[in-house]
Amino acid sequence: MAINIFYFLVFPGLLFAAVAGGFLSWFDRKITARVQFRKGPPLLQPFYDFFKLLLVKETILPKQGSPIVFLAAPVFAVFGATMAGVFVLLPLFNITTGFRGDLIVIFYLLTIPSFSYIIGSLASGNPLAAVGGSREMKLILSYELTFLLFTAGIIMKAGQQFDLYGIIKAQQEISPYIGSISGILLFIVGIFCVQAKLALVPFDIPEAEAEITEGIFIEYSGAAYALIKLAKYIMLFVLPSLIVAVLMGGFRLDGINILWSILKVLGVVLLLTLIRNTNPRIKIKQAVSFFLIWMNLLAIAALVLIAFGY
């Protein structure tokens, strides 16, 4: 029991994932700045932002709407992100959970933050937040099927295995799945799903800063917004880690391989950042058709290739 609480709160869970995600968030902002020929923020910037919001700023509750739901939503978002983080990171750090179906559980846990944002935005009683919430809902509807096909592809590739630990071990024994044609297709699909799940620029439609001024987060301030930032940091670490785990052979924790493990995560985040810096925001209609038609076709092509053994 105590070890489970330790897993949740300290090592692969809340504290570790938040610190790692904070550094990845700094990395993302620094790369963005370098792409735009700027200098970029200092290393501890995400932590300054978080502690400023948590400790200094006042939290304003909505007058119309439901304050309790409004405040509970960020807590649920952090909970979902941390829980998914524990399930993804434990097998990555070579600790078996002994749980056979964890890939399915991860798939559901990863949607909790997005759903919490929707609930929180609709509870705030702000019309722009409602627009953002409905856009986020449409975005979830469009990318979730693709993400399910992505998960199915991984499971098929691992030989009907639902166990993330087993999937990582199988890759480390033979070769990472990204080394095959179907693996590359799955990687492309996975990267775009992660981009949409993190709401980074081509798919930042729900929080479009220029048109609906942060959309779903418009009414959040102070400690509640700090929790949302925390959930975003954790997700920024967990989702690239998931890609690394299911396609790129996971982490190895001996000698020089630690460096390779870190570089894998940084490489995936770098790819996400470059996509975000070189693309404009698309309309929600375009996002839906992008996922429902093109990404699904790609994922199905990958599934067919896997079935024929490529």
Add this chain to the structure above:
Amino acid sequence: MSFKSHCFKKSLWVFHFGGASCNNCDIEILDCLTPRHDLERFGILLVGSIRHADVLLVNGSINNHDRERLIEIYKQAPKPVLVVAIGACGCTGGIFADSYVFAGPVDKIIPVDAYIPGCPPKPEAIIAGIVKLVQKS
């Protein structure tokens, strides 16, 4: 210096309120975020919602219509919030000071923490003003 105020100074998020502005100050404010003067080095970000803001940047002459909206925006901001008046119009009224629609410079409506005069102020002047604001708070 306490941990709280250190974090606050290192991460000022700016909300931009444009009154009846001629847009020159707006352009100079945006210049601060460009590669040459990159204010993100100091953790300063432009945010879209007043609920996330730590600094309320007011420029342009405030006329009778803007007055109510400025008060409303100031009330909506989570405290502590710093107010900066930018440009001659924001600080004193500038050439609009005698106009019949002019509702007074910003500090007659809400408390102001820093003034950055100029028509328009150069980005260097805006950075100098922000440095003074950070040292004062």
